[in-house]
Amino acid sequence: MNTIYLDHAATTPVLPEAAQAALEAMTQGYGNPSSLHFLGTQAAKALTDHRAQVADALGCAPEEVFFTSCGTEGDNWAISMAAHLGRHKGKHIITTAIEHSAVLEPCKALEQQGYSVTYLRPDRSGHVSLTDLEEALRPDTVLVSMMLVNNETGAVQPVAQAAQLLKAKQSAALLHTDAVQGFLKLPFTPKTLGADLVTISGHKIGAPKGIGALYIRKGLRALPLIRGGGQEQGLRSGTEPTAQIAAFAAACRLGKEELTRHMDHLKQLSAYARETLPAAVQGLVLVSPDDAPHICALSLPGYPSQVAVRYLSDQGICVSSGSACHRGKASHVYTAMNLPKPTRDGMLRISFGPSNTKEDIDQLAQALRSVTEHLVAAGR
Ligand code: PLP
Numbered sequence: 001m002n003t004i005y006l007d008h009a010a011t012t013p014v015l016p017e018a019a020q021a022a023l024e025a026m027t028q029g030y031g032n033p034s035s036l037h038f039l040g041t042q043a044a045k046a047l048t049d050h051r052a053q054v055a056d057a058l059g060c061a062p063e064e065v066f067f068t069s070c071g072t073e074g075d076n077w078a079i080s081m082a083a084h085l086g087r088h089k090g091k092h093i094i095t096t097a098i099e100h101s102a103v104l105e106p107c108k109a110l111e112q113q114g115y116s117v118t119y120l121r122p123d124r125s126g127h128v129s130l131t132d133l134e135e136a137l138r139p140d141t142v143l144v145s146m147m148l149v150n151n152e153t154g155a156v157q158p159v160a161q162a163a164q165l166l167k168a169k170q171s172a173a174l175l176h177t178d179a180v181q182g183f184l185k186l187p188f189t190p191k192t193l194g195a196d197l198v199t200i201s202g203h204k205i206g207a208p209k210g211i212g213a214l215y216i217r218k219g220l221r222a223l224p225l226i227r228g229g230g231q232e233q234g235l236r237s238g239t240e241p242t243a244q245i246a247a248f249a250a251a252c253r254l255g256k257e258e259l260t261r262h263m264d265h266l267k268q269l270s271a272y273a274r275e276t277l278p279a280a281v282q283g284l285v286l287v288s289p290d291d292a293p294h295i296c297a298l299s300l301p302g303y304p305s306q307v308a309v310r311y312l313s314d315q316g317i318c319v320s321s322g323s324a325c326h327r328g329k330a331s332h333v334y335t336a337m338n339l340p341k342p343t344r345d346g347m348l349r350i351s352f353g354p355s356n357t358k359e360d361i362d363q364l365a366q367a368l369r370s371v372t373e374h375l376v377a378a379g380r
Contacts, residue, residue, distance in 0.1 A: 001315075001316040002316050003316050003318070004316060004317045004318070004356075004360045004363055004364065005318050005353070005355075005356075006317065006318060006319045006350045006351060006352065006356065006360065006364060007318045007319055007320050007349075007351055008204070008294060008351040008352060008353035009151050009181060009204070009294065009295050009320070009349065009351035010320055010351070011203045011204065011209065012203060012204060012205065012206050012353055013206070013353075013355075014206060014207065014208050014247065015206035015207075015250065015251055015254060017250045017251075017254060018206055018207050018208070018247035018248070018250040018251045018254075019208075019247065020250075021246040021247050021249070021250040022208065022243040022244065022246055022247040023243075024246070025043075025046065025242045025243040025245075025246040025247075026243045029042055029043055029046050029242065029246075030043070030242075031043035032239055033046075033047045033231075033239075033240055033242065034229065034231070034239070043242055046242065046246065047240055047242060047245065048062070049249070050242075050245045050246055050248070050249035051065050051067075051245075051249075053249035053250075053252050053253050054213055054245075054248060054249055054252045056252070056253075056256065057183075057184060057252035057253065057255060057256040058183070058189065058190065058198070058200065058213075058215060058252075059188070059189025059190065059191065059192075060189060060190050060191070060215055061218060063218060063233070064190070064215050064216055064217060064218055065213050065215060066213060066214045066215075066216055066222075066232050066233070066235055066236055067211065067212070067213050067232060067236070067240065067241070067245055067248075068211075068212045068213055068214055068225075068236065069210055069211065069212065069241075070201055070202075070203075070209070070210065070211070070212045071100075071102060071178070071180040071199050071200065071201030071204075071212045072102040073212060073214075073225075074178075074199035074200070074201070074212050074213065074214040075100070075102035075103045075106065075145075075176075075178050075199050076102065076105075076106045077214055077223075077225045077236075078145070078176040078197040078199060078214055079093075079103065079106040079107060079110070079143065079145060079176065080106060080110075080223065080225075081197070081216075081222055081223040081225075082142060082143035082145075082174040082176060082196075082197065083110055083115065083142060083143065084223045085142070085174065085220070085221065085223065086142025086143065086172070086173070086174065087142075089140065089142055089172055090138070090139065090140025090141060090142050091114060091115045091116065091140060091142070092115070092116050092117075092118070092138050092140045092141045092142065093107060093110065093115055093116070093117045093118070093141070093142065093143045093144075093145070094117075094118045094120065094133065094136050094137065094141055094143070094144045094145070094173070095107055095117060095118075095119060095120070095143075095144070095145040095146065096119060096120045096121075096122065096128045096145075096146055096147065096157065097119040097120065097121050097122065097332065097333075097336040098122050098126065098128070098147070098150050098152075098153075098155075098332070098333045098336050098337075099145065099146075099147050099178065100147065100151055100178060100180070102178065102199075103145055103147070103178055104332075107145070118136040120132045120133060120136065120146075121336055122155070122333075122336055122337050123337075124337055124338060124339075125155065125289040125337075126150055126153040126155030126287075126288070126289060126333070126337055127155050127156075127157065127158070127289070128146065128157055128158070129158075130158055130161050130162065130165055133146075133162055133165060134165060134169070137165075137166075137169055137171055137173070141171060141173040142172070142173055142174065143173055143174050143175075143176060144162060144166065144173050144174075144175050144176070145175075145176040145177070145178070146158075146159050146162055146175070146176075146177055147159075147177060147178040147179075147180075147181075148177050148178065148179040148181070148182035148186070148188065148193070149179070149181040149182040149185065149186065149291070149292045149295070150181070150295075150333060151180070151181045151295070152295075152297060152331060152333040152334065152347075152349055153287060153288050153289065153291075153295065153297045153333065153337075154181075154288045154289070154291050154292035154293075154294065154295030154296065154297065155288070155289050155291050155292075156182070156186065156291040156292055159175070159177045159193045159194075159195065160188075160192060160193050160194055162175060162194075163175050163193060163194025163195065164194065166194075167194070174196040174197060174220075175193075175194060175195045175196050175197070176195065176196065176197040176198070176199070177193060177195045177197070177198050177199070178199045179193075179198050179199060179200055180199055180200060180201045180204055180212075181204065181292065181294075181295070182292065183200040183201075183204070183205060184205045184252070184255035184256065184259060184262075185262075185263070185266070185292055185293070185294050186263075186292060187259065187263075190215050190217065195215075195217075196216075196217045196220055197214065197215065197216060197217070197220075198214070198215035199212070199213075199214055199215075200212055200213050200214075200215070202244065202247070202248040202251060205251045205252070205255050206251040206254070206255065207244070207247045207248040207250075207251040207252075208244055208247055210241065210244050211241060211244035211245060211247070211248045212248075213248075216235075222235050223235075224236070224237075226238055258354070262354050263293065265354060266293035266294045266352050266354075267293040268358075269293070269352045269356055269357075269358065269361065270290070270293040270294070270296060270352065272358050272361055273296050273350065273352075273361050273364075274286060274290065274296065276361060276362070276365055277298060277361070277364070277365055277368065278298075280365035280366075280368070280369060281300070281365060281368045281369050281372060282372065283300060283301060283302070283372070284298055284299070284300055284368065285298060285299045285300075285301060285343055285346075286298050287299055287334075287337075287339065287343065287347065293352070294351055294352045294353070295349065295350075295351045295352075296349070296350045296351070296352075297347060297348070297349050297350075298347075298348055298350065299339075299343045299344070299346040299347045299348065300346040300348065300368070300371065300372060301340070301342035301343050301345070301346045302342055302345075302346060303346045303371060303372060303375050304345055304346065305321035305345065305346055305347050305348055306321055307375065308321075308346070308348060308368075308371045308375070309321045309348065311367075311371050311374060311375070312364075312367055312368075312371065315367045315370075317363065317364055317367050319348050319349065319350050319351075319364075320348070320349040320351070321347060321348060321349070330344070331344065331347065334347055350364065
């Protein structure tokens with residue numbers, strides 16, 4: 001059976017160049033970057049080069065890149081750091097109701113420690129508003145955490161405008177953005193966004209799972225996450241995972257080189273899907289706004305998404321019923337968007353990668369048509 005992978009927002013296949021870089025780091029450049037002998041100094045030099053490649057793709061200085069084990073770790077670290085740094089100024093945090101649980105859960109934990117958190121609600125198209133942010137802002141607000149691209153709808157949030165608002169209001173709040181779904185999909189840098197803290201993750205861009213990074217703006221007095229041997233400028237100790245970092249750097253280098261070509265390709269796929277799928281499948285509702293080109297959320301109201309996902313999987317087509325992290329729980333994003341229940345229950349998230357083609361979308365359209373026929377025949 002032919003595999004059609006349309007779930008790149010959940011994870012991506014590892015690029016051959018990234019796998020090769022990891023293999024070389026594991027079998028040849030395997031020294032510990034802290035060791036004094038030649039294998040150690042070679043590994044330290046490779047680490048410096050790899051950090052520079054990640055920094056180049058993100059558009060920041062290498063000293064502002066701190067390797068983490070994943071996006072979840074970066075989000076948790078950013079939020080606890082901002083709360084700690086602002087502890088003498090206040091205990092109010094603003095985030096959005098549509099963040100990934102990697103942001104929502106640490107915010108909830110802070111609520112239990114006496115912080116108050118405002119969750120900005122999205123409109124029907126999945127965007128939060130600057131007016132709501134302005135209304136929520138208080139003198140004791142220490143952090144605004146707003147994702148760049150929503151992982152379930154592809155809606156791009158107004159992060160740069162939020163930074164301008166914080167500046168105009170002379171707010172002391174730090175700005176964190178979870179850019180896991182935006183990195184190397186949209187052109188941005190921490191500076192163009194005006195963010196103090198930016199989370200990225202390797203496995204969404206063709207690197208293996210187990211590596212990510214947190215951008216920490218130069219000059220911010222950062223809070224150590226893990227104390228020990230002093231790696232990562234003393235902020236995240238532990239022997240560096242040099243193989244994952246090598247792979248991450250390779251994926252960053254390729255992703256940056258190909259950004260314009262990939263964006264054009266994904267835009268074409270997205271436009272094709274938005275045109276052909278509703279025409280091909282009766283009752284199909286497009287939920288995503290026409291924002292980030294790699295994520296397209298749609299619904300087959302009346303057809304339970306988990307059944308549809310399994311049916312498509314049996315045909316070799318991998319899509320998601322929302323964020324892969326939900327494991328079947330109702331999506332807080334679609335609920336916050338106030339979508340009607342039948343639409344929410346029938347949600348499917350299609351997410352494209354560079355290797356997808358229009359033929360993949362044609363096959364998806366055909367399979368979605370047969371989902372509706374199959375489920376009607378089976379009495380749903
Ligand atoms: N933030 C967003 C927006 C995501 O989509 C994800 C993963 O799906 C994460 C954070 C978590 O990243 P990781 O899987 O690297 O922990």
